[in-house]
Amino acid sequence: MSIYHLKGRIALALVLSVSTVTAMAKDIIHDAEHYVLLKQYKGQWAQQDEDLQAKLDALREKHGKPPNIIHIMWDDTPVGEIGIPEVQKIRGWETPTMNQIAKEGINFMRMYTEPSCTPSRAAVMTGRHAVRNGMYNVGFPYEYGGLAAEEVTIAEVLSEVGYATAFYGKSHLGDVESSYLSNQGFDEALWSPYNQVPSLYVPQAQLGFLSGAVLFPEMFGEDPYDIDKGWRPDGYVWGLEGTKGGPVREVGNPPNHDDYMKMEDEYFRRSMDFIERSAKSDKPFFLALWPQLTSFLGFPDRVTAAGSFLQEALARMDTRIALIKAQLEELGIAENTLVILMADNGPMVHNGPPGMVETLYTGGKGDYTEGGVRVPAIAWWPGVIEPGQIVGDIIHETDLFTTFARLGGATKHIPRDRIIDGVDQTALILEGDTHSRRDYVHIYTGPLLAATVKGRYKKHWAGAKPGLSGPEFYDLFADPREDSGQLLPMFPAKSMFNHMKTRHLLMKEKYPDSGQNRDFPFKNLENPRPAVHEASQPRVDPEDVPFDPRDVIRNVPEWENTDAGWGLGEGGD
Numbered sequence: 001m002s003i004y005h006l007k008g009r010i011a012l013a014l015v016l017s018v019s020t021v022t023a024m025a026k027d028i029i030h031d032a033e034h035y036v037l038l039k040q041y042k043g044q045w046a047q048q049d050e051d052l053q054a055k056l057d058a059l060r061e062k063h064g065k066p067p068n069i070i071h072i073m074w075d076d077t078p079v080g081e082i083g084i085p086e087v088q089k090i091r092g093w094e095t096p097t098m099n100q101i102a103k104e105g106i107n108f109m110r111m112y113t114e115p116s117c118t119p120s121r122a123a124v125m126t127g128r129h130a131v132r133n134g135m136y137n138v139g140f141p142y143e144y145g146g147l148a149a150e151e152v153t154i155a156e157v158l159s160e161v162g163y164a165t166a167f168y169g170k171s172h173l174g175d176v177e178s179s180y181l182s183n184q185g186f187d188e189a190l191w192s193p194y195n196q197v198p199s200l201y202v203p204q205a206q207l208g209f210l211s212g213a214v215l216f217p218e219m220f221g222e223d224p225y226d227i228d229k230g231w232r233p234d235g236y237v238w239g240l241e242g243t244k245g246g247p248v249r250e251v252g253n254p255p256n257h258d259d260y261m262k263m264e265d266e267y268f269r270r271s272m273d274f275i276e277r278s279a280k281s282d283k284p285f286f287l288a289l290w291p292q293l294t295s296f297l298g299f300p301d302r303v304t305a306a307g308s309f310l311q312e313a314l315a316r317m318d319t320r321i322a323l324i325k326a327q328l329e330e331l332g333i334a335e336n337t338l339v340i341l342m343a344d345n346g347p348m349v350h351n352g353p354p355g356m357v358e359t360l361y362t363g364g365k366g367d368y369t370e371g372g373v374r375v376p377a378i379a380w381w382p383g384v385i386e387p388g389q390i391v392g393d394i395i396h397e398t399d400l401f402t403t404f405a406r407l408g409g410a411t412k413h414i415p416r417d418r419i420i421d422g423v424d425q426t427a428l429i430l431e432g433d434t435h436s437r438r439d440y441v442h443i444y445t446g447p448l449l450a451a452t453v454k455g456r457y458k459k460h461w462a463g464a465k466p467g468l469s470g471p472e473f474y475d476l477f478a479d480p481r482e483d484s485g486q487l488l489p490m491f492p493a494k495s496m497f498n499h500m501k502t503r504h505l506l507m508k509e510k511y512p513d514s515g516q517n518r519d520f521p522f523k524n525l526e527n528p529r530p531a532v533h534e535a536s537q538p539r540v541d542p543e544d545v546p547f548d549p550r551d552v553i554r555n556v557p558e559w560e561n562t563d564a565g566w567g568l569g570e571g572g573d
């Protein structure tokens with residue numbers, strides 16, 4: 001028997017032993033590590049869950065409906081830069097409202113996300129690591145891809161139990177029809193399918209620090225070698241809007257930068273309108289407000305001493321969040337509303353704008369080091385969450401999916417045919433420090449498992465060489481910046497990490513990753529401009545060329561950014 005056959009048999013045996021755990025009942029299928037913890041804490045957690053349910057039932061009785069949930073998530077902020085005024089003092093800016101909210105609730109010190117925008121947003125929406133549904137690539141115009149129809153979002157889960165649902169802001173979940181938020185469980189939505197980079201797709205930017213007639217050749221002298229007139233993504237959009245099951249419309253008129261800047265006002269205006277309407281209705285509500293924050297052209301005036309790109313945007317966001325906080329209190333619904341504030345990934349320290357820096361941890365957006373995947377996060381729920389808490393437990397953004405479902409009484413609507421990475425963290429939200437049900441995180445960059453965290457320990461898989469182990473182990477209390485990997489003192493962790501990884505990969509064999517949906521962008525809009533309509537179709541007729549443009553779309557790699565500084569965490573500094 002060859003070594004390969006032997007390996008296959010061992011793998012099969014392990015799969016079978018895993019399946020005996022997961023096949024017990026129609027329970028949610030979590031990742032392997034969850035069952036290792038469940039085995040040890042089953043009785044304790046069951047008892048705690050009973051007590052928590054009694055508490056939730058009493059709240060529901062008191063308010064007449066399950067809690068409203070507001071999830072506010074913005075871009076690229078390192079741990080420490082929100083909710084810790086001392087750090088803001090060092091950097092010449094402040095967010096008084098968010099800092100106050102942190103004082104009145106839980107300031108999470110260990111919220112993990114995926115390392116960049118699209119994966120992080122997909123993970124919150126689906127409760128699954130982005131690798132599981134092909135959403136690990138950061139989307140740009142045209143992406144020709146996005147969240148597949150088969151994915152079940154938290155909006156779909158909460159809709160099942162009667163929540164009113166709204167999405168306002170930057171989705172960055174793709175430009176294909178299945179990714180439209182009104183097709184993914186939201187009753188009402190206005191969203192940008194991309195990140196903020198299209199704010200540079202304007203004439204002002206081409207004449208400014210950018211050079212090259214990439215998008216507006218008419219603004220430059222004639223280039224006689226510019227032959228193909230159709231390859232530019234002229235049909236990119238600022239925003240889309242729609243209601244559940246209804247038509248989807250384009251909003252704004254690119255490349256008009258004023259229209260771009262109006263989008264953020266509209267996200268907040270509609271969010272507050274939705275809160276107002278929902279407060280008066282019998283339904284509980286779920287609002288995902290994911291601010292667009294900013295244009296890469298910056299603001300015409302400055303409101304902070306720092307004046308830097310992100311800080312200017314966050315200071316402005318803070319004043320808008322103050323209005324929402326006041327609104328919740330005035331409407332008398334603050335005590336039945338959970339508000340989560342958080343960033344989607346670490347700072348854009350590689351090739352980003354000035355002012356985005358490492359604060360406590362090494363690395364930033366795109367990296368598997370802690371700086372890429374640990375973000376500021378706050379939970380606020382007056383009368384329910386005890387004020388003034390600083391929580392050191394591990395929580396992962398996918399946990400919000402499972403926890404929101406539990407709080408809404410919608411757990412039974414979480415799909416049972418796929419792995420759900422999120423675990424129920426109701427205990428952590430309601431009981432606070434030391435009540436997490438997670439001590440592990442698998443960190444992916446693109447499709448690669450790059451690192452694994454277990455409690456205070458961490459193992460880097462990326463960069464490890466076959467053969468003799470290297471200094472790839474970290475104690476995050478002793479070395480939070482992952483400056484000096486250890487080998488000899490950490491050898492006892494070697495086998496433990498290998499088992500964690502193997503369990504995780506075997507579960508993936510049993511429940512394989514699926515891809516994102518690949519298609520032409522902006523299909524079936526009600527009011528597409530001519531360039532947008534053109535983008536939604538193959539540029540050439542398949543009959544006229546010896547290749548099929550539709551095959552091209554399907555075969556564009558989902559992860560092309562594996563070069564230095566984007567994904568593997570090496571270089572780029």
Ligand SMILES: [Ca+2]
Nearest residue numbers: 075076117344
């Ligand atoms: Ca981001």
